[in-house]
Amino acid sequence: MKKLLKIENLCVSFGGIKALQGVTFDVEEGTITALIGPNGAGKTTVFNCVTGFYKAQSGQLEFEGKSHKVDISKLLGSTFHWQQLFSPKGLKDWLRYNVFGGSHLVAQSGIARTFQNIRLFKDMTVLENLLVAQHQNVSKNVLASLFGLNSFTTKENQALERGLELLEIFSLGEYRDRLAGELSYGMQRRLEIARALCIHPKLICLDEPAAGLNPNETADLSALIMKIRRDFNVTVFVIEHDMSMVMKISDHIVVLDHGKVIARGTPEEVKSNRTVISAYLGEEG
Amino acid sequence: MSSRNQLMDYIKQGLTTFFLSFITLGPLAAWQLQGYEVSGSILRAFRVSLALAVLRVIIMGINSRRQNNKREVKGLGLHSKVGSRSLSGIFQWENHNQGTKLLLSAALFVAVIAPMFGGNYALTVGITAFIYVLLGLGLNIVVGLAGLLDLGFVAFYAVGAYSYALGAEHLGIGFWGAIPFAAGLAAFLGCLLAFPVLRMHGDYLAIVTLGFGEIIRLILNNWLEFTGGPNGIKAPYPSLFGLEFTRSARIEDGTTFHEFLGIEYSSDYRYMFIYATLLLVVACTIFAVSKLKNMSIGRAWEALREDEIACRSLGINHVTVKLSAFAMGASIAGVAGVFFAAYQGFINPTSFSFFESALILAIVVLGGLGSIPGVIMAAIVLTVLPELLRQFAEYRILIFGISMVVMMIWKPRGMMANVRGRLKVKPIRQSAKT
Numbered sequence: 001m002k003k004l005l006k007i008e009n010l011c012v013s014f015g016g017i018k019a020l021q022g023v024t025f026d027v028e029e030g031t032i033t034a035l036i037g038p039n040g041a042g043k044t045t046v047f048n049c050v051t052g053f054y055k056a057q058s059g060q061l062e063f064e065g066k067s068h069k070v071d072i073s074k075l076l077g078s079t080f081h082w083q084q085l086f087s088p089k090g091l092k093d094w095l096r097y098n099v100f101g102g103s104h105l106v107a108q109s110g111i112a113r114t115f116q117n118i119r120l121f122k123d124m125t126v127l128e129n130l131l132v133a134q135h136q137n138v139s140k141n142v143l144a145s146l147f148g149l150n151s152f153t154t155k156e157n158q159a160l161e162r163g164l165e166l167l168e169i170f171s172l173g174e175y176r177d178r179l180a181g182e183l184s185y186g187m188q189r190r191l192e193i194a195r196a197l198c199i200h201p202k203l204i205c206l207d208e209p210a211a212g213l214n215p216n217e218t219a220d221l222s223a224l225i226m227k228i229r230r231d232f233n234v235t236v237f238v239i240e241h242d243m244s245m246v247m248k249i250s251d252h253i254v255v256l257d258h259g260k261v262i263a264r265g266t267p268e269e270v271k272s273n274r275t276v277i278s279a280y281l282g283e284e285g
Numbered sequence: 286m287s288s289r290n291q292l293m294d295y296i297k298q299g300l301t302t303f304f305l306s307f308i309t310l311g312p313l314a315a316w317q318l319q320g321y322e323v324s325g326s327i328l329r330a331f332r333v334s335l336a337l338a339v340l341r342v343i344i345m346g347i348n349s350r351r352q353n354n355k356r357e358v359k360g361l362g363l364h365s366k367v368g369s370r371s372l373s374g375i376f377q378w379e380n381h382n383q384g385t386k387l388l389l390s391a392a393l394f395v396a397v398i399a400p401m402f403g404g405n406y407a408l409t410v411g412i413t414a415f416i417y418v419l420l421g422l423g424l425n426i427v428v429g430l431a432g433l434l435d436l437g438f439v440a441f442y443a444v445g446a447y448s449y450a451l452g453a454e455h456l457g458i459g460f461w462g463a464i465p466f467a468a469g470l471a472a473f474l475g476c477l478l479a480f481p482v483l484r485m486h487g488d489y490l491a492i493v494t495l496g497f498g499e500i501i502r503l504i505l506n507n508w509l510e511f512t513g514g515p516n517g518i519k520a521p522y523p524s525l526f527g528l529e530f531t532r533s534a535r536i537e538d539g540t541t542f543h544e545f546l547g548i549e550y551s552s553d554y555r556y557m558f559i560y561a562t563l564l565l566v567v568a569c570t571i572f573a574v575s576k577l578k579n580m581s582i583g584r585a586w587e588a589l590r591e592d593e594i595a596c597r598s599l600g601i602n603h604v605t606v607k608l609s610a611f612a613m614g615a616s617i618a619g620v621a622g623v624f625f626a627a628y629q630g631f632i633n634p635t636s637f638s639f640f641e642s643a644l645i646l647a648i649v650v651l652g653g654l655g656s657i658p659g660v661i662m663a664a665i666v667l668t669v670l671p672e673l674l675r676q677f678a679e680y681r682i683l684i685f686g687i688s689m690v691v692m693m694i695w696k697p698r699g700m701m702a703n704v705r706g707r708l709k710v711k712p713i714r715q716s717a718k719t
C-alpha cells in the first residue's frame with residue numbers, strides 16, 4: 001500500500017526533556033492508524049510535529065500532499081543564511097516560509113487535526129465554525145462580496161451547503177445556530193472533527209477523540225470514524241487511550257514509550273507483544 | 286400576475302408611509318422658525334412626506350430585487366451518498382434582529398434631517414460624533430473582531446490628519462485626494478506595526494501598541510521643521526469640485542463656493558459639506574464592515590480572536606489575517622483623521638493624546654465588542670452626552686468613569702452585544718420541485 005506519511009528518526013527535546021528520540025514509522029493511505037502509549041510518552045508531540053506546530057530538531061517528515069510531496073519541516077522555515085540575501089529565490093523562500101510560513105501551509109497541503117483539549121471557536125455559532133474552516137473555497141474577492149455578485153454567492157452557498165451536510169452527518173443539524181461553546185462535551189468533540197473535515201484533508205489526526213465520552217458515545221464515535229474514512233476518503237491517524245476502541249477500529253498500531261517506538265503492527269500483534277504488555281497494557285490486566 | 290400584485294403592494298406601502306409621515310412629521314416639518322416668528326406651510330409637510338413615501342418604495346424595490354437574486358441551491362453529491370435529509374432551500378443570513386435594524390434606520394433618518402433643524406452647533410456636534418463613529422468602527426475591527434488589544438489606535442488617526450495637512454502643504458494633495466492617501470498611509474503604518482507584534486497577545490500587545498501611539502505623538506511633537514511641533518499646523522478647508530469653502534479664494538483666480546452659487550458667505554456651508562460627506566463615508570463604512578463580517582476575511586478575524594492555534598490548524602494564514610485587520614482598522618482611522626483636520630482647520634499633537642485612544646477603546650467596549658450598531662450607539666452617546674452636560678463640565682470625566690463602571694457591571698457585553706448570524710433556510714416550495 002502507498003505510504004501517505006513517512007516519519008523517520010524524529011527527535012524533539014524541550015530543554016533537558018527528550019520528548020522524542022528517533023521515532024520512525026509510517027502511515028499508509030486509507031488506513032486507520034493508532035498511536036498509543038502511556039501518559040507523557042510523546043504522542044501529542046508527534047502530532048504537533050506532523051501538523052507543523054513544533055519544529056523537530058532532526059528527522060524527516062514526508063507527506064504525500066494533495067498536489068505533490070511535501071517536506072513538512074521545510075514548510076516551517078529554516079535559519080537565515082546571509083547568502084540568501086543575494087539570491088532572489090532564496091530570499092523569497094525565506095520570506096514565504098519564515099515570515100508568512102508555518103503550520104497553516106501544512107494544513108493546506110492536506111493534514112487536518114483536532115486537539116487534545118478541544119479548540120473550537122467558542123463564541124461563534126456551530127455553522128460558523130464550519131464556514132471558517134472552508135475559507136479556502138469561498139471567494140476572497142472583497143468587491144464581489146460587497147456587491148453580492150454571483151461568483152461570491154455561489155461559492156458562499158456551496159460552503160454553507162457543505163457545512164450543513166457535515167452537521168447532518170455528525171448529527172448536529174439542529175444545533176447549527178447555537179454557540180459552539182454551549183454544546184455538550186461530546187458534541188464539541190464531534191464538531192471539532194467535522195470542522196477538520198471541512199478543509200478536505202487527505203490525513204486527519206485525532207488527538208484522543210474519545211476522552212471524556214461515555215461507553216455509548218465511544219461506540220458511536222468508533223462508527224463515525226469508520227464512516228468518515230469510507231465516505232470522505234481520508235486516512236485517519238488517531239491517538240487514543242481507550243484500548244477497546246483502538247483494537248476495534250485500527251488497522252495498524254504504533255506504540256510509543258518514553259519517546260521511542262517500542263512496537264508496531266496489527267492489533268493482534270501488538271496485543272501479544274511482550275514489551276507492550278510490560279510497558280503499558282500490563283497495567284490493565 | 287405577480288408583477289401586478291407587486292405594483293399594488295408598492296402603492297399600498299407608499300400611501301401608508303405618506304399618510305403616517307404626514308401625520309407624525311407634518312407638524313414638525315410645517316413649522317419653520319424665521320427670525321422670531323414661526324410660519325407654517327402645509328406644502329413643506331407635504332413635500333417631506335412625499336419624499337419619504339418615494340424613499341420607501343425605492344427601498345422596497347431594492348429589497349425585492351435582492352430577494353430575486355437569492356439563489357436556490359441544490360445539495361452537493363455528498364448528501365445523496367450519505368442519505369441525509371434534503372437540505373435544499375434558500376439560504377439567508379439573519380444578522381440583526383428587527384429592533385436594531387429599526388434603530389439604525391431611525392438613527393440614519395435623524396442624521397439626515399437633524400441639520401435642517403439644529404443649525405451650526407448641531408452640525409459641529411454631529412461631525413464630532415461621526416468622526417468617533419468612524420474611529421469606533423475602525424478599532425472595532427482590530428479589538429472587537431480580531432481580538433488584538435490596541436491602545437495606540439490614535440496614532441493612525443493622527444497620521445490621517447497630518448497626512449492631509451502636510452500633504453496639502455508639500456505635495457499639493459487636495460481634500461479628495463487626501464482621503465485615499467491617508468487611508469493608504471495609515472494602512473501601511475498599520476502593517477508596519479503589525480509585523481513586530483505578530484507573535485504577541487494580550488498584555489504584551491497592548492503595551493507595544495501603547496508605545497507605538499506615543500512614538501507617533503512624540504515625533505509629531507518634536508519634529509519641528511516638518512510637523513510644526515506643539516504649535517501645530519494649518520489644515521486647508523475642504524473643497525468641492527475645486528470650489529473652496531472660504532471667504533475668499535486661496536489660490537489665484539479660484540472661485541469659492543458662495544461666489545459660485547452667488548450667495549452670502551457663511552461658515553455653515555463648510556460644516557454642512559463636511560457633515561454630508563462624512564455621513565456618506567460613515568454609511569459606506571458601515572455597509573462595508575457589515576458585509577466583511579459575513580465573508581471569509583471577517584470570519585477569519587473572529588476565528589483569530591477565538592483561537593489562533595485552531596486557525597492555523599485549519600490552514601488560515603494568521604499573519605495575513607492579522608495584517609489585514611490592522612490595516613483595515615488603521616485606514617478607517619486615517620480617513621477619520623482627514624475629516625478631523627478638514628473640520629478643525631488646524632491640528633496639533635494634543636488632539637492625539639493617549640486619552641483619545643482610551644476614549645475610542647471605551648466606545649468599542651461600551652458598545653459591545655464586535656457589534657456594529659453598538660459601536661455606533663456608543664460613539665454617538667459618548668460624544669453627544671458631554672455636549673448636553675455642559676453645565677457639569679467639571680464632573681464630566683467623573684460621570685464618564687462612573688457610567689463605565691456601572692455599564693460593565695450591568696451589561697458586561699456592551700450596550701448592544703454582538704448578535705451572531707442565524708441562518709434561515711426557507712424550504713423550496715413543492716411546486717418548484719416539478
Ligand SMILES: Nc1ncnc2c1ncn2[C@@H]1O[C@H](COP(=O)(O)OP(=O)(O)OP(=O)(O)O)[C@@H](O)[C@H]1O
Pocket residue numbers: 014017019037038039040041042043044045046116
Ligand atoms: N511545549 C512543551 N514544552 C515543554 N515540554 C513539553 C512541551 N510539550 C510536551 N512536552 C513534554 O514532552 C513530553 C511528552 O508530552 P506529550 O504531550 O507528547 O505526551 P502525550 O503522550 O501526549 O501524553 P498524554 O497521554 O498525557 O497526552 C512530556 O514530558 C511533556 O512534559
Ligand SMILES: [Mg+2]
Pocket residue numbers: 043044045116
Ligand atoms: Mg497528549
